[in-house]
Amino acid sequence: MSNATSSQTNIADGLQYRGLVELFLFSAPIILSCCVFLCINASMFFTLRSKLVFCETSRYVLLFNLLFADTAQMALSQALYILSACRVMLTYPVCGVLTMLCTVTNDVSPLTLVLMSLERYVAVCYPLRHATIITIRNTEVAIVVVWAVTSLNVLIQVLLLLDFLFENLQMKEFCSIENMLLSPVSNNYDQVYTCCLFVSAGVAVTSSYIGVMVAARSASTDKASARKARNTLLLHLVQLCLSLSSTIYSPLVFSITKVVDRITILRIQSILYVCVILLPRCLSALIYGIRDQNIRPILIGHLCCRYKLSVVTVTKVNVV
Template identity: 65%
Template sequence: MSFANQSLHNDTAAQQYQGILERVLFSSLTTLPCCVFLFINGTMLFTLRSKILFRETSRYILLYNLLFADTVQMALSQLLYIIAACRITLTYPVCGFLTMLANLTTVVSPLTLVVMSLERYVAVCYPLRHAAIITIRNTGVAITVIWAFSSLNVLTRVLLLLEFPFETLESLEMKDFCSEISMLLGSLSSDYDKVFTCVLFISASVGITSSYIGVIVAARSASADKASTHKARNTLLLHLVQLGLSLSSTIYNPLLTALARVLKRIEFVRIQNVFYVFIFIFPRCLSSLIYGIRDQSIRPVLMYHLCCRLKNSITHT
């Protein structure tokens, strides 16, 4: 925790060496792609609620849940980034609320990927029972369990924060900018964060990999639908890639901590901005791009909304 605070202090001090022009430039380079990705994700969310086919199909409902969590996570991350770039310090309660909400959505994404992989496994290995197993009700129960488990993680983090002696502080005003690292107060919170992250992603990796192996085994049977099996296998591979990108966002803070030891302050801030876009922001938009382009049902509707109904306007003209 002491080095994490030192890293945050170095980052804050490095911003003091940046001129206004450079800070505005970096803020623009990160805010612009984030706004574009938020627009794409928002359009995708609207698309998934625009037709009854999407609202009453389990895999589209799960996709909506995944996109919703990623979009909220991206919006919160950009909000915290802008606050830090403007050198605005928050109080511990406000920062804690924002970071806990971010933690809630961070856990939802990998768990949803696991459920989506299991849905594809059932569709390929048990096609005749798929409609009976993967129902709207069961999908709703799965989503509820995901959010309940994520909420339990947040509750545990809050209880660990309550053990910190805040009364010894001169003020609840934070000296550093608000981030997830700054809210790991005490060694117990830090240890819990590391253990929970490892367990979560090892479990998610095992679940998705097991589904992928099951699909490969099913593909070798003579009765299997080769086209459907091949498509499901590619989808599960994409889920593994998505999980890996989600994992990359969890190593974002430890990576910055390691770089802070070897880089100068101003170089550290510049690299941090690049990593923020490619490691933290870009993976949050990948899901909408993957499914929006690959899915034959979503693609025409998504392109229609992304183009702001340009096609309809040209037709009337």
């Protein structure tokens, strides 16, 4: 599946024409941004394991799964970027393992968003049955099914590679998912799967959003709860669009390369990589951490290394 891992390869491929100084200037902001995003996600991990309620509530368990997939995808993409920037050529087996992990984690995110949307839909439209339908056991089974479906996709892609005869195990290009699509059949399958995945996820999230809007007009529905669920589902739809943006990154960059010079395209690639590939992987932690009243104070405490500063108290002391 063509996604974030192809972007860092495109950037590093252009960097091979520059000196070490320019390599550092282009790579440092990307690596620094990724480190910041990984620290934010790590703080969210500690937050979601700091209280028992986070481990026993389905929507927090689903959030943890989404956060895990996004963080793993970000780390793998950055690792491949560093390897490419350092001009390290991998073998096909090693690159295949890395790209398979990238594909699995990348596909888990939209499917997890579907589960989170369905959970909010049941909470609003079937509040009396929510406790019996959305249980921890059912949530864990749903998560296992999501990982199984994405792993099955990778298995099919591996089987399609068996028809390709490797004359040499050493790759001649930088490791990326696009460079592992070695046959037209693999490339066509990847495009069809990507299209079906995001169309299905989009239909599921949009249908849940419409269902919640219809239920919100019912006199028997809690208006405040329905409004919060509607905003959450709208947020899921935005996140799904952000995940989809990674799939159009490579065609977009390829089109830009035809009209601008190499130095300009490297700068554009760096900006797009951070904004379109890395930043969406960090948004889950920020959005849910800031919006959720249970998570927000704990997350802020972790981000601030537990040093809490009360502006109100300081102001009172100064006044006295």
